[in-house]
Amino acid sequence: MKIFILFFAFLISGCSMASFYSNGQAALPPKDKNLVMVFFEGDPIPFEYREIGRVVTAANEDQRQAISRVRRAAAKAGADAVIISRRNWFKTEGKNFGGIGKSEGQEIFDVEGKAICKK
Numbered sequence: 001m002k003i004f005i006l007f008f009a010f011l012i013s014g015c016s017m018a019s020f021y022s023n024g025q026a027a028l029p030p031k032d033k034n035l036v037m038v039f040f041e042g043d044p045i046p047f048e049y050r051e052i053g054r055v056v057t058a059a060n061e062d063q064r065q066a067i068s069r070v071r072r073a074a075a076k077a078g079a080d081a082v083i084i085s086r087r088n089w090f091k092t093e094g095k096n097f098g099g100i101g102k103s104e105g106q107e108i109f110d111v112e113g114k115a116i117c118k119k
Contacts, residue, residue: 017057017059017069018055018056018057018059018069018070018072018073019055019056019057019073020053020054020055020073020074020076020077020115021053021054021055021056022052022053022077023051023052023053023054025050025052025053027078028052028077028078028079028117029078030075030076030077030078031075031078031079031080032075033071033072033075035075035080036071036074036075036079036080036081036082037080037081037082038067038071038081038082038084039081039082039083039084040083040084041083041084041085043083045081045083045116047080047118047119048118048119049080049081049116049117049118049119050116050117050119051114051115051116052077052078052079052115052116052117053077053079053114053115054112054113054114054115055070055073055074055077055079055082055112055113055114055115056070056110056111056112056113057069057070057073057109057110057111057112058108058109058110058111059108059109059111060106060107060108060109061109062109063087063089063109063111065109066087066109066110066111067084067087067111069111070082070084070111070112070113073115074113074115077115078117079115079116079117080116080117080118081115081116082113082114082115082116083113083114083116084111084112084113085112085113085114086110086111086112086113087109087110087111088109088110088111089107089108089109089110090107090108090110091105091106091107091108092105092106092108093105
């Protein structure tokens with residue numbers, strides 16, 4: 001439910017940001033986002049890890065930028081890597097402004113993943 005509310009808020013506002021949801025682990029110091037590795041669900045992970053939380057974004061930009069936002073949020077939370085578990089693309093419908101005109105729909109990339117740390 002939290003993800004749906006967050007996602008809906010992005011659609012309305014047109015904002016693009018990523019959020020981190022801790023699973024209750026102690027806070028970790030932030031890391032350099034360029035050092036955070038990105039894996040996709042099903043990829044072999046070359047180290048033992050523990051999950052520290054989830055990262056999500058819904059961005060009106062391309063998939064690469066959306067994954068970059070998830071990576072940045074994971075870095076702020078102290079993660080060593082992100083395992084992307086969901087990537088969705090869709091286009092919203094435009095809005096009709098009562099005869100004045102109609103806006104174009106937006107392309108949205110919805111990305112979610114697990115933030116993980118090496119054991």
